[in-house]
Amino acid sequence: MGDEILSANALTVIGDNGQLPSPIENDLDRAADYARAEKSPATQKAYWKDFELFGLWCQDRNADLLPAAPETVAAYLAYEAARGTKPSTIGRRCAAIRYVHSLGGHPNPTADERVKAVARGIRRTHGTAPRRTAPATADRIIAMAPRTDTDLTALRDRALLLLGFAGAFRRSELVALDLSDIEELSEGLRVTIRRGKTDQEGNGEVIAIVRGHVACPVAALQAWLGAANITEGPIFRSIRRGGHVQPARLTDRSVANIVKTHAGRAGLDPTLYSGHSLRSGFLTSAAKGGASLFKMMATSRHRSTDTLAGYIRDQELFKDHAGSRLL
Numbered sequence: 630m631g632d633e634i635l636s637a638n639a640l641t642v643i644g645d646n647g648q649l650p651s652p653i654e655n656d657l658d659r660a661a662d663y664a665r666a667e668k669s670p671a672t673q674k675a676y677w678k679d680f681e682l683f684g685l686w687c688q689d690r691n692a693d694l695l696p697a698a699p700e701t702v703a704a705y706l707a708y709e710a711a712r713g714t715k716p717s718t719i720g721r722r723c724a725a726i727r728y729v730h731s732l733g734g735h736p737n738p739t740a741d742e743r744v745k746a747v748a749r750g751i752r753r754t755h756g757t758a759p760r761r762t763a764p765a766t767a768d769r770i771i772a773m774a775p776r777t778d779t780d781l782t783a784l785r786d787r788a789l790l791l792l793g794f795a796g797a798f799r800r801s802e803l804v805a806l807d808l809s810d811i812e813e814l815s816e817g818l819r820v821t822i823r824r825g826k827t828d829q830e831g832n833g834e835v836i837a838i839v840r841g842h843v844a845c846p847v848a849a850l851q852a853w854l855g856a857a858n859i860t861e862g863p864i865f866r867s868i869r870r871g872g873h874v875q876p877a878r879l880t881d882r883s884v885a886n887i888v889k890t891h892a893g894r895a896g897l898d899p900t901l902y903s904g905h906s907l908r909s910g911f912l913t914s915a916a917k918g919g920a921s922l923f924k925m926m927a928t929s930r931h932r933s934t935d936t937l938a939g940y941i942r943d944q945e946l947f948k949d950h951a952g953s954r955l956l
Contacts (some may be wrong), residue, residue, distance in 0.1 A: 671801070679725035695733060699741035703754040706744070710751045719751055763901040765888065765910035766917075770794045781856055786887050789854035789865050791846035793907035794824045795838045796820060797929040800904030806864045808854070814933055817847055818841070822930070827888035830929045831836070836928055912937065916944040 644890040683705055687694045692701045702723070709719050738744060765773060774790045775783040793803050802822050812819040818838035840847050854864070863878035885904040893899040894907075908929065915925050916937075925937050 675721065677726040679722045680729050683722065683726055696730060696735035697726065697738050699738045699744050700721055702738045703744045703747045706747050706751060710755060715778075716752045716756045720748070722749060723791065738948055747858070762903040762906050762909065763897070764913040765790075765794060765892070765902060765906040767794075767910070767914040769892075769897065770907070772895040772899075772909055773888075774844055774849070775894075778852075779856075781874065782855045782868050784849075784856050785865065785868065786891060788846070789879075789884065789887060790851040790891060790907065791844055791849045792838065793904075794911050795841070795846040796836055797911040799908060800881040802877045802882055803907075804863075804865055808859060808864055809863050811864070813847065818850070834930055836930070838955070862907065883914045909940075912940045913944065916940040 663788055676955075684694050685703055686692075686708065687697065687701065692698075703927045706723065706794060706862055709722060710716075723739050723744070727737050730737050730739075770790055774787045776787070777783040789803065792798070793800075796803075805823065806820070810821045810823065812821075816837070817840045820836050820838055822834045822836065826832070838846055849866075853859075857866070859866070859874070862876065865879045867877060867879055867883070868873045869875060881904060884907075888902050888904055889899040892902040912929060915928075922934055922941065923936055925931075925940075926934070929937065931937050934950075
C-alpha cells in the first residue's frame with residue numbers, strides 16, 4: 630500500500646479518467662511536474678511519508694483512503710495521539726491528508742468540524758510549548774568556531790559557522806550556496822540566496838555579510854575556499870578521510886551535526902543546539918545590540934515582524950521594567 634501511494638504519479642493524482650488521448654496525457658504529465666514543484670522537496674517528502682502512514686493505517690482497518698471519510702481521519706488522529714505522537718506532527722499529518730485530497734480533486738475530510746474538534750482537543754490535552762533551541766549568540770559562535778590554519782574540516786566548519794551566523798542563514802540556504810552566489814566587496818560579501826523558505830518561486834534575495842574584527846566570516850570563507858581549492862560549484866562540501874574534498878554539497882542535516890559538535894567542544898550542551906541556532910543567534914545578538922527591526926529583517930529575510938519582535942522583547946524583558954524600584 631505504502632509503495633503504491635508513494636509511486637502514484639501526479640497524472641493519477643490530478644485525475645486521469647483512463648480515456649484521455651495521448652497528447653492530453655502528455656500535457657497532464659507536464660502539469661503534474663509543475664504541481665510537484667509547488668512544494669519544496671523537503672515538504673513533498675514529509676507529506677508523502679505522512680500520507681503513506683495514513684494509508685497503512687487505513688489498510689490495516691479496511692478503511693477507504695481516497696477519498697477518506699471525516700470519521701476515518703478523526704479516528705486516525707486519535708490513534709496517533711494515543712500512541713504519543715506530538716501534536717505538531719499530528720498537525721502535519723492532517724495537512725498531508727488535506728493536500729493529497731485537494732490535489733486529487735476529492736472533498737477535504739479535514740475541513741469537517743468533527744475532525745477540527747478532535748485536532749483542537751488533542752492540542753488542548755497534549756499540547757506543549759514548542760522547545761526552542763539555544764541561540765548561538767555572538768560570544769558563543771566565536772567560542773564554537775575552530776581556530777586552525779591547516780585542518781580542512783576545521784577550516785570548513787569555521788567558515789560554515791561564522792557565515793551561517795553572519796547571514797542568519799537557514800541551514801537549507803547555507804548548504805545551497807554556490808561560489809557564483811558570492812561576490813566579495815571592500816565592505817564584505819554580497820550573497821545571493823537563490824531560493825529560500827519564504828521565496829519558493831526562486832526570485833532570489835541578496836544580503837550583505839560584513840567583515841568581522843574578532844572572527845571574520847569573510848576571512849574564514851576565503852581560507853576554506855583556498856585550502857579546499859574550490860573554484861566553482863558548491864561551497865560547503867563533505868570531506869573524506871585523508872582530506873579529500875568531495876564534489877557534492879553538504880546536507881542540511883550536516884549543518885545541525887556541525888553546530889552540535891562544536892557546541893560540545895566549546896563546553897555547551899549540544900542537545901540544546903541545532904542548525905537553527907545560527908539564525909536565532911544572529912537575531913538575538915542583533916536585538917541585544919540595539920539593531921532596528923527593519924535592519925534585522927534585511928538580513929534574516931523575514932516577511933513578518935511578529936517573529937522578530939519576539940527576539941527584541943526577549944532582550945528588553947527587564948529594560949525599563951514597570952516593577953523597577955518598587956520593592
